[in-house]
Amino acid sequence: MRQAQQGDQEAYASLLSQLTALTRAYAHARVGNVPWTDDVVQETLIAIHRARHTYDPDRPFAPWFYAIASSRLVDVIRRERRIARREVAASASSTPSSGWPECQGVDRSGVRAAVAALPTRQRQIIVQTKFEERSVRDVAVGLRMSESAVKVAAHRAYKVLRLMLRGDREL
Amino acid sequence: VSFEPLIAQLVANAAPVRLVRPARVRLVRWAAATLLFLAPVSLLIGIRPDLTEMLARPGFLWSAASLAVAGLLAAAAAIVLSVPGAERTIAQRGAPVLCAIAWPVLLLSPTGASGAATTPAGVCALLIAAIASGPAWLLHRYVREGASAAPEWSTGLTVLAAACGAALVQQLHCPSNATTHLLSEHVLAVGVLAAGGAALGAVLRRRPARA
Numbered sequence: 284m285r286q287a288q289q290g291d292q293e294a295y296a297s298l299l300s301q302l303t304a305l306t307r308a309y310a311h312a313r314v315g316n317v318p319w320t321d322d323v324v325q326e327t328l329i330a331i332h333r334a335r336h337t338y339d340p341d342r343p344f345a346p347w348f349y350a351i352a353s354s355r356l357v358d359v360i361r362r363e364r365r366i367a368r369r370e371v372a373a374s375a376s377s378t379p380s381s382g383w384p385e386c387q388g389v390d391r392s393g394v395r396a397a398v399a400a401l402p403t404r405q406r407q408i409i410v411q412t413k414f415e416e417r418s419v420r421d422v423a424v425g426l427r428m429s430e431s432a433v434k435v436a437a438h439r440a441y442k443v444l445r446l447m448l449r450g451d452r453e454l
Numbered sequence: 455v456s457f458e459p460l461i462a463q464l465v466a467n468a469a470p471v472r473l474v475r476p477a478r479v480r481l482v483r484w485a486a487a488t489l490l491f492l493a494p495v496s497l498l499i500g501i502r503p504d505l506t507e508m509l510a511r512p513g514f515l516w517s518a519a520s521l522a523v524a525g526l527l528a529a530a531a532a533i534v535l536s537v538p539g540a541e542r543t544i545a546q547r548g549a550p551v552l553c554a555i556a557w558p559v560l561l562l563s564p565t566g567a568s569g570a571a572t573t574p575a576g577v578c579a580l581l582i583a584a585i586a587s588g589p590a591w592l593l594h595r596y597v598r599e600g601a602s603a604a605p606e607w608s609t610g611l612t613v614l615a616a617a618c619g620a621a622l623v624q625q626l627h628c629p630s631n632a633t634t635h636l637l638s639e640h641v642l643a644v645g646v647l648a649a650g651g652a653a654l655g656a657v658l659r660r661r662p663a664r665a
């Protein structure tokens with residue numbers, strides 16, 4: 284981490300790769316095998332990146348890392364509960380929100396790069412619903428998912444994309 | 455799921471960073487700046503005419519001391535929380551809250567304040583909110599230097615620290631000793647402000663961070 288703070292990209296890539304596995308194992312140990320483990324990993328990596336200036340090289344790394352991972356895990360759990368509640372309330376809706384106002388004025392190549400950085404399942408859903416303009420039902424059938432699961436995954440992907448596109452300079 | 459594209463993007467944007475300043479440096483600077491802000495404000499709004507007499511009452515004196523300690527502890531906790539994993543024990547968050555709770559208990563004790571209300575309703579609460587805004591803004595800036603993993607606590611403690619400082623100034627200014635006035639104007643104002651800060655932090659936590 285010390286090297287990463289100094290701008291050593293190779294060391295940083297290696298660290299993030301190791302932390303990916305560590306975060307996945309941590310989430311698995313805390314909440315078991317859940318479908319949103321990748322969300323925890325994704326958000327933890329982004330949070331680590333944003334908070335990397337707060338790590339004190341004279342202190343142990345583990346408390347710093349696990350404080351971030353734990354916080355992200357709690358956030359994802361809360362969000363999943365909110366989404367689940369909202370899903371029940373809005374089950375009548377058949378498609379996710381149309382249009383993408385947050386991305387108007389954003390460089391298309393930037394959007395595509397951000398989409399490419401998404402986890403596979405989220406990327407497939409965004410590409411198929413937004414770029415290929417397929418219906419949620421079609422996407423759900425193609426990916427062997429429920430329509431609700433597609434909408435939830437799309438919602439998560441929008442959040443991450445917003446984070447990545449707005450925070451591009453920080454990222 | 456592969457995170458290689460995300461990692462590649464993060465790495466591509468990983469410029470060298472300037473480390474956050476140590477917590478004690480930020481705390482000392484905030485405390486000094488707050489003192490420099492509150493002292494002239496206190497002189498500007500005036501000091502209660504019976505202050506010498508009130509300071510002779512142990513309850514009043516200790517309640518003022520508990521406010522000052524609560525403010526400092528809350529500021530320290532807010533700054534410590536801005537560094538993930540730096541908090542050694544949950545007591546760091548609890549101590550300022552306990553001190554803040556001790557304040558009205560001491561203030562309303564038999565040796566604290568007692569008497570009739572002489573200040574118009576609403577004035578003290580508004581003054582506390584107005585005075586607290588300066589130190590709260592400054593402390594928020596120091597907290598934002600880090601990256602708190604518990605924004606609801608950071609923001610709540612930030613506002614609590616500033617509100618305690620403002621309530622201390624107001625306690626030295628307001629000539630009213632009425633229990634209902636002190637509870638409804640001074641104590642409630644600090645409580646509502648701190649709770650509002652915590653609620654704001656909770657909202658911020660739910661929103662994605664912006665550049």
